Every structure is written in structure tokens, then in C-alpha cells.
Amino acid sequence: AAVPTIVGSRWFYQPLVDRLAIQVFRLQIDKAEIRWLQPLALRGIHLKLIDAPKLEQADNSSQPRDVIEIKAIESNRSLIGYLLGGRDLGQLRIVEPRVDIEMLENTSNLEKLVDAVSDTNKVESSKPATGPASVDLVIEVKGMSVSVTGQEPTELLLV
DSSP states (O other): OOOHHHHSSEEEEEEEHHHHOOOEEEEEEEEOOOOOOOOOOEEEEEETTTSSOEETTTTSSSOEEEEEEEEEEEEOOOOOHHSSSTTEEEEEEEEEEEEEEEEEEEEEHHHHHHHHHHHHHHHHHTTTOOOOOOEEEEEEEEEEEEEEESOEEEEEEEO
């Protein structure tokens, strides 16, 4: 009965999230809501580029810039629903995703992310190929925004 509480605690899921680190990117999840009978959710998801120029804070400290920030990823199914649901994964709602594209010298932070992910996939592709999993999933994106900065800062808002 305590499995969701244990898996949803930061000390359990943070080492798993840290293993997903790709080259110079760091993934952070503020809160994981995992319950047997209530819908699952991840809140405060940040993907940061570590080697980019830092974002200055009001207290003169600096932190890595977010490449992707998502307020929440919410499911309409509970943990028991996923365990008993088979191939039907239900619906995922991605709430207020924000992509900050920063033009760097000869590249962008988004291009670095794509290169890092494709390099990771090349290493994993040496494993024997199995057929794609057959699943049913509906994904809803609510309130997406994209910001592009570079020589002349501009911002593009997608609704």
C-alpha cells in the first residue's frame, strides 16, 4: 500500500531522474504525485542547459537557463488504472509548456538538445530491435509558449 508514497518521494525518484541526464542537460522534477486511486501527475518539470550563459537572479546569484519548462504533466488515470488498463494509457495533459530557444554561437540550445538525444539513441540502437509497442494514448497540450532570444530578443507566443 505504501509503494506510491515511496515512489513519489523525492529521495526515490530524483536518482532515477538524474540517470536521465544527457550530456550537458539536467532534468528536474519538483513534485511527483503518485497515488493508487487518484490521477498521476508530475509538477514543475525543468530541463536545463548547464553550459549556457547563466540567468541572473534578483539576489545576484545565477542559475542555468531552462530550455524546456512544464508546469505539470497530468494523467487521467491512477496507478491502479495503469496496472489494470493494459495498452490503454488514457490521456495525458501537458500544462503550460514553455520552450526557450536561445541562439548561441553557431548553434542553439534546442539544437544541442536534439544532438544530445540523437547521440544517446545511437548508443542504445546497438541493442536488438523489437517491434514498437502498441498503445493507446491521447496527449493534450494546454497553453504552450515559445521564446526565442539571440542578437535581437523576440518572443513568439503560441496558444
